[in-house]
Amino acid sequence: MNILIKNGHIIDPANKVDGKFDLLVADGKIGKPGKPGSLPSNGAQVVDAAGKLVVPGLIDMHVHLREPGYEYKETIAAGTAAAKAGGFTAVCCMPNTNPVNDGRSVTEFILSQAAKAGAARVFPIGAVTKGSKGEELAEMGELHDAGCVGVSDDGKPVMSAAVMRRAMEYSKIFDIAVISHCEDASLAAKGVMNEGFVSTELGLRGIPNAAEEVMTGRDIMLAELTGARLHICHVSTAGSVRLIREAKQRGVKVTAETCPHYFTLTEEAVRGYNTMAKMNPPLRTAEDVGAIKQGLKDGTLDVIATDHAPHGLDEKSGEFDGAPFGIVGLETAVGLSLKLVQEGVLTMTQLIECMSTAPGRIIKSGGGTLSAGAAADITIIDPGMAWTVDAGAFKSRSRNTPYDGWKLTGRAVQTIVGGRT
Amino acid sequence: MALSTKDLLGIKGMAADEIKLILDTAATFKDVSERDIKKVPTLRGKTVINLFYEASTRTRTSFELAGKRLSADVINISTSTSSVTKGETLLDTARNIEAMKTDMIIVRHACSGAPEYLAKRLKSSVINAGDGFHEHPTQALLDMFTIREKLGRLDGVTVAIVGDILHSRVARSNIYGLAAMGATVRVCGPPTMVPPGIEKLGAKVFFDMDEAVQGADAIMMLRLQLERQAAGLFPGVREYARLFGLNRARLDRVGKSAIVMHPGPMNRGVEIASDVADSSSVILDQVTNGVAVRMAVMFLLSGGAKAEA
Numbered sequence: 001m002n003i004l005i006k007n008g009h010i011i012d013p014a015n016k017v018d019g020k021f022d023l024l025v026a027d028g029k030i031g032k033p034g035k036p037g038s039l040p041s042n043g044a045q046v047v048d049a050a051g052k053l054v055v056p057g058l059i060d061m062h063v064h065l066r067e068p069g070y071e072y073k074e075t076i077a078a079g080t081a082a083a084k085a086g087g088f089t090a091v092c093c094m095p096n097t098n099p100v101n102d103g104r105s106v107t108e109f110i111l112s113q114a115a116k117a118g119a120a121r122v123f124p125i126g127a128v129t130k131g132s133k134g135e136e137l138a139e140m141g142e143l144h145d146a147g148c149v150g151v152s153d154d155g156k157p158v159m160s161a162a163v164m165r166r167a168m169e170y171s172k173i174f175d176i177a178v179i180s181h182c183e184d185a186s187l188a189a190k191g192v193m194n195e196g197f198v199s200t201e202l203g204l205r206g207i208p209n210a211a212e213e214v215m216t217g218r219d220i221m222l223a224e225l226t227g228a229r230l231h232i233c234h235v236s237t238a239g240s241v242r243l244i245r246e247a248k249q250r251g252v253k254v255t256a257e258t259c260p261h262y263f264t265l266t267e268e269a270v271r272g273y274n275t276m277a278k279m280n281p282p283l284r285t286a287e288d289v290g291a292i293k294q295g296l297k298d299g300t301l302d303v304i305a306t307d308h309a310p311h312g313l314d315e316k317s318g319e320f321d322g323a324p325f326g327i328v329g330l331e332t333a334v335g336l337s338l339k340l341v342q343e344g345v346l347t348m349t350q351l352i353e354c355m356s357t358a359p360g361r362i363i364k365s366g367g368g369t370l371s372a373g374a375a376a377d378i379t380i381i382d383p384g385m386a387w388t389v390d391a392g393a394f395k396s397r398s399r400n401t402p403y404d405g406w407k408l409t410g411r412a413v414q415t416i417v418g419g420r421t
Numbered sequence: 422m423a424l425s426t427k428d429l430l431g432i433k434g435m436a437a438d439e440i441k442l443i444l445d446t447a448a449t450f451k452d453v454s455e456r457d458i459k460k461v462p463t464l465r466g467k468t469v470i471n472l473f474y475e476a477s478t479r480t481r482t483s484f485e486l487a488g489k490r491l492s493a494d495v496i497n498i499s500t501s502t503s504s505v506t507k508g509e510t511l512l513d514t515a516r517n518i519e520a521m522k523t524d525m526i527i528v529r530h531a532c533s534g535a536p537e538y539l540a541k542r543l544k545s546s547v548i549n550a551g552d553g554f555h556e557h558p559t560q561a562l563l564d565m566f567t568i569r570e571k572l573g574r575l576d577g578v579t580v581a582i583v584g585d586i587l588h589s590r591v592a593r594s595n596i597y598g599l600a601a602m603g604a605t606v607r608v609c610g611p612p613t614m615v616p617p618g619i620e621k622l623g624a625k626v627f628f629d630m631d632e633a634v635q636g637a638d639a640i641m642m643l644r645l646q647l648e649r650q651a652a653g654l655f656p657g658v659r660e661y662a663r664l665f666g667l668n669r670a671r672l673d674r675v676g677k678s679a680i681v682m683h684p685g686p687m688n689r690g691v692e693i694a695s696d697v698a699d700s701s702s703v704i705l706d707q708v709t710n711g712v713a714v715r716m717a718v719m720f721l722l723s724g725g726a727k728a729e730a
Contacts, residue, residue, distance in 0.1 A: 197618030201433070203533035203555030203590060206617070273534030318510055319532035321553070 002026045003419065004041045008049025008380065012056055013353040014360075014369035023054060025376040028419035032372045045421070049380050052413065055352045056370050057089025057377030059359040060330060062154075062179075062233060062257060062305035065091070065122070068109060069098025074310035074397045076110060079330070080119035082308070082396035086330040087412025089377035090121035090367055091308075092359075094154040095132065102127035102138040107146035120417060121377070123149040123365055125179060128167045132156045137167055144174045149363040152179035154233060155280075159185055161218055168228035177231040177255070177362055182215035182240065183281065192321055194267040194282040202270065204320060207282050213239040220247040223254055231362055232256040234307050236281035238291030245300040255362050256295075257303035260329060260336035261402070263292045269402055273320040276402040279309070280325035293345045302358040304351075306333045310398030328396050332389055334381060335408030341383075342409065348383070376419035383410040424721040428540040428547040431556035432597040440598055444566050446717035446725075447710070453490055454712055463720055464493035467524040471497040472515065473550070474530040479685055479708065480550050480560075484527050487715035493525075515539050525719060528552070533590075546722045554588050560684055561594035563714040565602060567707050568639050571680050576603035581633045581679075582624070583665060584643030584692055585614040585654075591643060591684045596624045609633035610643075610665060613654040630665050634675050641682040642667050642692045658691050668694040672701065682707060 003025040010021045010033055021033035024044065031039075060083060066074035076093075083091045093110060095101035101110065107124050114122035126143030130136045132153040140151055151171060157180070158164045164180075171178050188211040193199050195206020216232060220243060223230035235241060235258045244256045261279060266286050269277035277283055295301040309326025316323050337355060340346040346354070356379075360368020367377050391404040414421060424439060432440070453461055469488040473481050481497060488495035498518070509517075515526065525546045528536040533553030540547040551557040569575050580599055586592045586608045599606045600623035608619060609627040620626055627633035634640050645661060655661050662668075667681065681693075681702040689695045698704060 195617060197621055200616040200618045201593075201622070203553045203593060205554075273537060314510075318512065319530070319538065320534045321532040 002042070002044035003047055003416065003421065004039060004044040005047045005049050005054055005378070005380070007036055008052050008054035010054045010370065011349055011352050012370040013349050013357045014056070015371055017370065018349055023370070025378070025416070025419045028376050030370055030372055030374050030376050047380070047414065051382070051384070053348065053381040053383055055379050055381060056356045056360070056368050057415070057417065058087050058334070058355045058379050058412070059090045059363070059365070059367055060088045060306050060308065060333065061092040061303060061359040061363055063091045063093055063308035063330065064096065064310065064326070065093040066310060067097065067113060068106065072312055076113040076122065077117040077119070078395060078397045079308070079310070080114060080117050080122060082328070082330040082394060083120035084415045084417065085395045086332070087334045087379045087381065087415055088120055088330060089379060089415055089417045090123060090365060092123045092125050092149060092363060094125050094152060095127040096155045100127050100132050102130050102132065104142050104146040107143060107148055111147050123147070123363055125149065125154070126151045128153045128158055128178065129163060134158045134160055134163060137170060140170055140174060144176060149365060150177040150179045150231065152181065152233070154179065154181045157181050157183045157185060157215060161222065164219065165222050165226060168222055168226040168230065171228050172226070175229065177229040179231045179233060180215070180219045181233045182212050182219060184211050184214045187211035187214060191282070192278060193270050194284050196267060196285060198267045198270060202273065209237040209239050209284065209288070212237050212281050213243060216240045216243050220244070220252055220254055224252050227253065230254045234259050234262065234281060234305070235292065235295070235301060236262045236284050236288060238288045241291045241295035241300055245295065245298070248300065255302045255358070256300065257305040258292050258296065258301050259305055259307045260333050261327065263289055263296070264336050264339065265402060274402065275316050275320055275323035276327060276400060278320065278323050278325055279327055293340065296340065296354060297345050302354065303362065304333070304337050304354040305359070306330055310396055311400045313399060316400045327400050327402060328394065328398050330396065331394050332401060332403050334412050335387065335389070335410055336403070338383060338410035376416060378416040379412050380414040381410060382413045385409065385411055385413070387411055423724060427722070429558050429718055429722060430537050430540055430547065430549045432558045432561050432594045432601070433556065435598070435601060437601050440562070440565065440602060443562055443714065443717050443721060444569060446721060447566055447713040450716040450720070451710065451713040453716070454709070459490050460492055461490065462492045463725065464488065464491035464723055467493040467723060468522065469493045469495045469525045469527065469719065470518050470523050471495060471527050472518065473497070473499045474535070475551070477529055477550070480529065483708070483711040484550060484715050487712050487719055490712070491716055491719060493719070511535060511539065512542060515543055519543050519545055525722065548718060548722065551590055553590065554593070555590050556594045557590040558594050559711070559715050559718060560591050561598040562718065563707055563711040564595055564641065564682060565598050566710045566714050567682065567703055568680070570706070570710065571703055572638055575599065578638040579605045579607065579636060580639045580641060581607045581609060581637040582641045582643065583609045583630060583633060583667070585645055585649060586610045586619060586643070587614040587616045588646065588649070589643050593622070595641065596622045607633050607637065611655055614649070631671065631674060634671070634679065636676055637679050639680045639682060640667060644684065644686060645688055645692050647688070662691050666692050666694065667697055669696055672697055
């Protein structure tokens with residue numbers, strides 16, 4: 001089925017397109033854009049995108065799909081349905097499943113479940129070390145060959161600098177990014193929220209900014225030593241932004257992501273022992289939020305990812321100390337990130353760069369553009385649609401969000417994956 | 422006047438007149454414990470549950486006696502003998518208890534916020550008997566009662582709280598309460614055990630104990646958890662006692678006759694020297710007053726007003 005998307009405003013940062021064009025999708029591929037009304041439909045399904053943005057399919061390079069092992073939290077089918085509902089045509093799933101995705105059999109299982117589900121594309125991230133234990137390197141060659149687009153021990157930071165150094169060196173064979181969850185486990189210790197005045201008042205163990213920054217600094221130095229491609233996950237502190245900015249100026253091959261919660265919420269959200277505001281890294285201060293926004297604006301932070309981390313409500317409620325870290329993000333990311341455009345922090349082009357073009361480039365999926373001949377992964381966004389977040393209506397299996405009931409403006413209204421609506 | 426809240430979760434946010442109401446009510450209950458027949462019928466027919474997820478002798482006994490002297494039926498549940506060891510959640514345990522028609526649940530829990538979590542979900546009154554590093558409101562109330570009893574007032578007195586402030590719910594509740602009542606609060610401990618922003622709660626921070634206690638009217642020593650040494654928070658008991666312990670020589674240097682307090686249990690020879698504890702402290706008065714203060718809290722949360730006492 002061919003599709004003619006008419007009257008939309010196309011934003012395609014990779015090709016520097018920003019204007020009103022029609023777009024024809026034929027045989028699952030993107031055709032050349034034409035002036036409005038200039039392309040014949042020839043029996044194609046016509047999508048009227050008047051007043052809407054037509055952008056390269058959004059890519060979330062940091063999600064947890066939980067399958068295999070934790071299907072009560074999320075499945076690949078539900079997670080990719082949530083992705084599609086949120087405007088994402090592709091997601092990268094982290095390897096902290098059970099078993100860990102540290103070999104071909106798990107990678108192939110994930111890809112086969114994704115193909116069966118037929119919603120968003122899935123690009124697995126393989127483990128850096130066997131079992132994500134931080135000791136011996138996983139077979140990166142096999143993982144890459146099976147379809148992994150990067151390696152990470154997300155959630156279990158590689159504490160040995162020597163192991164991380166070897167992982168970075170080895171990754172150069174395949175030119176894939178080593179994706180680092182920067183957290184010094186000894187500094188984070190048993191912390192459950194940001195260390196500061198609020199943790200003092202609530203009597204909760206704190207995680208200092210330095211727990212993230214020490215590791216960010218270390219990994220930047222190792223990237224400099226090895227010449228490998230480093231991608232830093234979910235940046236939450238002003239200090240990390242500063243370290244990454246300075247490293248980029250020096251020419252270190254480092255890219256970085258942040259998440260909507262790090263520019264829309266602060267540690268104040270934890271008050272009342274709100275477990276929906278418990279994530280790792282933790283929500284920080286208003287000063288950090290300001291630095292994250294500045295980092296996105298000046299290009300220090302390349303990517304907005306969600307760190308979609310589904311958890312069952314039973315485990316996410318109860319004592320704050322006992323609740324697991326993380327929130328779901330796929331179905332709120334577009335509305336929350338559009339705030340950056342509404343506040344004048346980012347242009348719409350910059351936002352699409354962060355949510356599609358840059359992640360596509362980092363994982364080298366071929367996505368993130370509307371180039372003629374590319375796979376037809378397209379997201380149509382209504383930037384003016386007012387809506388209210390209803391966690392009960394999520395396609396995800398989980399409901400753990402701090403944004404339930406938030407009023408947002410703008411959301412994805414159609415997600416086309418490989419020419420399928 | 423009566424308390425306006427269903428629960429007592431912390432001192433933070435309490436107004437001076439609410440604190441005063443509790444202390445005044447406690448004064449009228451104190452002599453019940455001095456009588457031959459230590460019982461009044463005030464809470465007859467009420468059911469009180471002591472739900473303790475952390476070991477405690479003093480606080481649990483104090484609440485139990487307070488309830489019994491008010492004629493309530495008091496049941497003790499401790500985690501080692503309960504279905505918690507079978508994996509039941511906190512909320513399920515509390516709901517099951519409440520299904521047996523309880524009026525008041527007294528909770529001690531190692532996780533900060535656990536009593537608040539229950540209070541939001543239960544009809545019973547919840548009293549926080551100490552949660553994590555957050556608050557221990559009845560301890561602060563009995564401490565304030567004791568200071569007022571010994572010094573005649575709270576307004577204008579200077580109180581030095583010394584020890585592991587970071588992990589202390591006693592320190593936090595006392596800072597809130599004493600500040601609300603017009604006292605000046607100093608906190609002192611090694612920087613590894615002083616949490617960030619504590620001065621914003623209304624306390625002045627000292628790392629030198631002699632400076633901290635200079636001219637203080639009351640010195641409140643906190644228990645040192647010896648396992649903090651393994652976590653690297655202090656180098657050893659010997660040095661801790663030298664820098665942050667209250668001994669006779671240090672007490673003599675205060676410059677006035679300060680009252681010495683400790684919430685217990687004490688590490689004799691660590692944070693407090695035995696002769697100071699035994700001859701110059703009000704520690705056992707604190708324990709006695711604890712029963713009266715807890716009687717007052719239970720009475721006021723049950724809808725009692727001061728006049729009925």
